[in-house]
Amino acid sequence: MPGARQFFTAKAIGRPLSSFTGLRMFLAALLALSLGLMGCGRAQRANPVTQDDYAVSLAIAPSPPVVGDGRLRITIADRQGRPVTDARLQIEGNMSHAGMTPVFTQAAGGEGGAYSAAMKWTMAGDWYLDVRVTLPDGRIIGRRFEVSVR
Amino acid sequence: MIAAGQVYGRRRLDLLARPVIGRFLHWRHARTALQVPLLVVAGLVVFDGLFGPQLAPKNLATVGVWLHYRGLVVLALLAAGNLFCMACPFMLPRRFGRWLRERWLAGGRPTPALLRSKWPAVVLLVVFFYSYEYFALWASPWLTAWIAVGYFVAAFVVDTLFRGATFCKRICPLGQFNFLGSLVSPLEIAVRRPETCAACRTRDCIQTRAATRARGCELALFQPRKVGNMDCTFCLDCVHACPHDNIGLIGRLPTAELWSDPYRSGIGRFSQRRDLAALVVVLTFGAFVNALAMIRPIYELQGWLPGFAARAPWLGLVFLIGLGVLPVTLLSAAGFVSRGLGGETGVTVWASVRRYLLALAPLAFGMWLAHYAFHFLTGALTITPVVQSFLADLGVSGVQPYWGWGPLVPADWLFPIEAFFLYLGAFGSAVAVFQIARRHIGEGNLEARRRVLGAALPWLALCLLLLAAGLWIMTQPMEMRGTFVLSSVH
Numbered sequence: 001m002p003g004a005r006q007f008f009t010a011k012a013i014g015r016p017l018s019s020f021t022g023l024r025m026f027l028a029a030l031l032a033l034s035l036g037l038m039g040c041g042r043a044q045r046a047n048p049v050t051q052d053d054y055a056v057s058l059a060i061a062p063s064p065p066v067v068g069d070g071r072l073r074i075t076i077a078d079r080q081g082r083p084v085t086d087a088r089l090q091i092e093g094n095m096s097h098a099g100m101t102p103v104f105t106q107a108a109g110g111e112g113g114a115y116s117a118a119m120k121w122t123m124a125g126d127w128y129l130d131v132r133v134t135l136p137d138g139r140i141i142g143r144r145f146e147v148s149v150r
Numbered sequence: 151m152i153a154a155g156q157v158y159g160r161r162r163l164d165l166l167a168r169p170v171i172g173r174f175l176h177w178r179h180a181r182t183a184l185q186v187p188l189l190v191v192a193g194l195v196v197f198d199g200l201f202g203p204q205l206a207p208k209n210l211a212t213v214g215v216w217l218h219y220r221g222l223v224v225l226a227l228l229a230a231g232n233l234f235c236m237a238c239p240f241m242l243p244r245r246f247g248r249w250l251r252e253r254w255l256a257g258g259r260p261t262p263a264l265l266r267s268k269w270p271a272v273v274l275l276v277v278f279f280y281s282y283e284y285f286a287l288w289a290s291p292w293l294t295a296w297i298a299v300g301y302f303v304a305a306f307v308v309d310t311l312f313r314g315a316t317f318c319k320r321i322c323p324l325g326q327f328n329f330l331g332s333l334v335s336p337l338e339i340a341v342r343r344p345e346t347c348a349a350c351r352t353r354d355c356i357q358t359r360a361a362t363r364a365r366g367c368e369l370a371l372f373q374p375r376k377v378g379n380m381d382c383t384f385c386l387d388c389v390h391a392c393p394h395d396n397i398g399l400i401g402r403l404p405t406a407e408l409w410s411d412p413y414r415s416g417i418g419r420f421s422q423r424r425d426l427a428a429l430v431v432v433l434t435f436g437a438f439v440n441a442l443a444m445i446r447p448i449y450e451l452q453g454w455l456p457g458f459a460a461r462a463p464w465l466g467l468v469f470l471i472g473l474g475v476l477p478v479t480l481l482s483a484a485g486f487v488s489r490g491l492g493g494e495t496g497v498t499v500w501a502s503v504r505r506y507l508l509a510l511a512p513l514a515f516g517m518w519l520a521h522y523a524f525h526f527l528t529g530a531l532t533i534t535p536v537v538q539s540f541l542a543d544l545g546v547s548g549v550q551p552y553w554g555w556g557p558l559v560p561a562d563w564l565f566p567i568e569a570f571f572l573y574l575g576a577f578g579s580a581v582a583v584f585q586i587a588r589r590h591i592g593e594g595n596l597e598a599r600r601r602v603l604g605a606a607l608p609w610l611a612l613c614l615l616l617l618a619a620g621l622w623i624m625t626q627p628m629e630m631r632g633t634f635v636l637s638s639v640h
Contacts (some may be wrong), residue, residue, distance in 0.1 A: 011440020033548035067627070094205055096289040098212040124446060124629035126289070128205060150446075150629075 049144050053079035056131060056143045060119075065149045067124050072117045074107055074131060083113025088134040091117055093147075096126035121149045151229050163401030165337065166389065175399065181386055184237035190222055192239045192298055198540060199295025201417050203311035213536050214623060215298070215527070216288045221526025224519045227331035231338065231399075235318070235328050236384035240305040240386045244317070245309030261316045268425040271326045271329060275432050276473060278323050283465050315368035318383055319416075325383065330433050331518070333377035333511045334404045334578055340373075347374035353639035355388040355397065364391040367416075373397055375415035378407030380426075388630070405578040408508050409585035421504045431477045434514035438619055439472035441521045480615070481507070484608040492591055492605025505590065506609050509582035513613055516575015517620050520568035524624070531555035568624045576617040583609040 059073040072091065076084040089107035094100070104123060107115035121127070130144040166172045174180055191214065199211030206212035219234075226233040251258040263271070286294050301324075308317040315432065318325050330339075341347050355373040356366040367373070373388055373396075389397045411421050420426060440447055448468070450621045458464040485503035494502060538551035559567070587606040593599050 055277045094207050096206060096286070097216070097523055098209075098288065099217045099532055099556075100207055101529075101532060102207065102553050104553075124627055 011061075037125050050141045052141045054084065054133075054135075054141055055081075056133065056141070058129065058131070058143075058145045058147075060147065065121055065147060067121050067149060068140070070119045071122055072105070072107065072119050072129075074115045074117070076133060083135075084135065085110040085113060086136045087115070089115050089117065090132045090134075091119070092130045092132070093119065093121075094128050094130070095123060096128065124149050164398035165400075166343065166398045175386060176389065176499060178390060182242075188237050189239035189242050192218055192302075194540075194562075196295045196298050199291040199293075199298070201336065202291060202540070202543075204291055206291060207529075207532060208290045208536060208539060210536055210540055211291040211294040211298075212288065215294050217525050217529050218533060220522040221530065223328065224331060224515075224522045225526075227328065227335050227515070229336070231335040232328045232379060232382060232384045236327055238325075240301050240322075241318075243302055243306045244309045246486065247306045248367040251310050255310070258313045259311060261312050261314050261320070262486045265312070265316055265320050267283070268320055268326065268423075268429050270321050271323055272425065272432055274321065274426045275323045275326065275429070275436065276469070277474075279432075279436050279440060280465060280469055282440070283468075284461060302567075313368075314370065315383075315604070319369045319381055322565055326429055327433060327518075328378050329382075330511055331515045332382070333408060333508070334515050335379060335406050336401055336615075337399055338379050338402055338407075339386075340376070340383060340400045342396050342398045342400070344374065346394050350374075351394075352393065354391040354393055357391075359391070363368070366391045370416035372415040375413070377412050377414040380407075380414065380417055380420075405512050405582055406510070408511060408523075408582040410589055411505070411586075420508050421501070425503070427504045427507050430511060430514070431481070432473060432500050433518075434510045434616075435473050435477045436617070437517035437521065438513050438623065439468060441517065441620075441623045442472070443468070444628055445623060446629040447626060449629060458583050480612055484612045487608040488605045490604075491601070491607060492587065493601045494590070494605065502569060506583060506586055509579050509586055509609060510613070510616075512578025512582060513572075513575040513616055513620075516572045517616075518570040519575070520620065520624060523571060524564060524628075527558045527563075527567065529556060530558040565624060569621060572617055572620045573626070576613050580610055583613065 026109070031141045055075075055077045059075075060146040061073070074089060074091075076087060078084055087110060091105045091107060093103040093105075100123060103120055105117045105119055107117035109115050127147040127149055128145055131143045131145065133141045133143075135141065164172075166175055174183075177183075195211045195214050198209055202209045202211070206216075222361065223234045260356070281287060285293055287297070301322075305317045308321060309315065339396045354364060354366055356370070358365050367388050368385075369381050369383065371382060371388070373392070377380070384399075389399075394603070411419050413419055417423070417426075452458055452464050455464075458467060479501050482499055485499045485506070489497060489499060489502040492502075497505075532555055534555045535551040535553045538549050541549045542551060583606045584602070587602045591598055591605060593602055
């Protein structure tokens with residue numbers, strides 16, 4: 001049995017692999033295609049998570065959450081720890097696996113920085129809760145929470 | 151000897167003789183025409199998996215692969231045959247590799263001894279099943295895309311270096327799954343008139359002829375001796391190579407090829423192939439392990455057992471029991487009792503096991519079918535908003551994703567459909583068990599019939615046990631967890 005090196009040498013196959021023009025062209029085409037696709041990128045219009053100075057926390061009732069109706073309590077505070085009121089919250093729940101329709105809800109209230117929303121957990125398992133907050137000054141911040149539903 | 155194509159009685163259908171589809175499939179570029187659209191889809195899957203939103207329900211990679219590809223593959227196997235291998239996009243770059251091999255590698259090397267069986271595919275399947283659970287592949291568009299990339303690279307490299315469709319026949323885990331599933335398919339590539347083959351001297355169906363640019367079967371399936379669908383990728387090379395137009399895509403009785411164990415071209419006898427037996431074991435018990443991992447009791451059991459809180463040892467235990475201890479115990483018990491009741495004391499227990507093992511293929515396929523159909527039917531329509539979202543993110547104006555799309559059938563229909571597929575598989579396996587026992591023992595007198603029944607009973611009991619396990623799994627609430635532990639993978 002020839003060794004790996006001998007496999008690719010002139011003795012075994014006529015020419016060293018590195019000199020194959022066709023292979024080079026193929027690899028170059030692959031590289032160009034990859035770079036082209038990377039250049040396109042899929043621009044995500046709604047990045048679920050933002051970097052900001054706000055503290056957004058989530059509490060769920062019942063805890064741990066179970067399949068069926070539940071309640072979300074989301075608390076928002078600014079950098080100084082002051083509660084943020086009068087924000088608008090849009091919440092989207094997605095399961096971690098493909099094939100499940102997302103669940104949308106909105107949070108109301110805001111008194112003392114606490115917002116409440118009804119949530120329907122349609123299946124047990126791992127969920128991602130994306131919270132999109134429109135602040136009173138119009139800025140938008142986002143957070144993603146991981147929730148295990150039983 | 152029974153000639154291929156005569157085994158299953160009267161021919162009812164030959165798709166290649168039909169006006170429209172027959173003409174299309176006879177077209178030299180038919181396979182390419184089927185592969186190119188899937189290549190484009192594969193490209194989109196890779197692109198979106200790498201650069202799209204890393205949320206499985208919203209990414210083409212995860213929705214396309216884990217819902218639609220799997221669902222459509224099993225439905226195609228049930229309704230027709232190995233259509234995915236026919237349209238496999240991974241084979242297109244391989245053509246360039248073949249050109250490289252013939253142009254620059256002196257025709258390439260023969261398949262090395264290490265790869266001359268299905269053992270590499272068996273190992274890869276176990277690794278894949280474990281990785282699927284450990285890395286939560288179903289939840290990761292990024293990893294899903296890399297699996298597709300890995301497939302393209304592996305098919306290209308292996309088939310550039312080695313002759314004889316090494317990747318398809320001995321390595322590709324998807325292909326092995328399709329081969330097993332196609333044992334129950336209603337169509338097969340087969341000879342139309344055996345007498346024409348008997349008179350043929352050129353054997354174009356197995357040879358490559360530079361003059362005609364026709365390529366015979368690369369998987370070493372010589373049509374006159376080919377039996378059934380094992381190892382057949384529906385590539386149609388033999389159809390295009392045959393100068394007598396003597397090969398068809400022919401209807402048959404599903405599972406009937408399991409009833410006997412003739413010598414099969416390119417394969418040998420099923421009962422003498424240990425690697426094939428291992429493949430059937432992995433795909434049979436793997437079907438149950440794979441489905442078991444997505445239901446609540448398995449997580450409750452994990453929480454109840456001390457020392458198995460971490461994912462790796464827990465999955466290791468599940469796989470050790472599910473793909474090791476249980477198969478060995480159940481199969482050896484069935485083989486032992488069957489050998490005793492059937493009066494076949496001249497054979498070893500494992501020889502007896504290998505004789506009946508392939509009869510489990512319909513039930514295994516029924517389990518995969520029930521599982522994948524569940525996912526497909528519950529989420530098939532989510533592909534619509536995912537594509538809408540994809541287009542919208544690429545800047546196509548006027549497209550708004552409507553996320554209300556989801557199930558293909560009402561939720562109440564799911565369990566009856568799953569149960570139907572399981573019953574169908576169990577019925578196919580039960581018939582195969584009886585037929586195998588009949589052929590080996592004969593049924594000339596009352597004593598022989600009693601032995602047939604005795605030999606078949608343990609295997610029927612195993613089929614019932616697996617059917618009950620499948621039904622129980624399907625009645626459990628689905629609960630896919632374990633994603634967050636590994637969310638740092640990407």
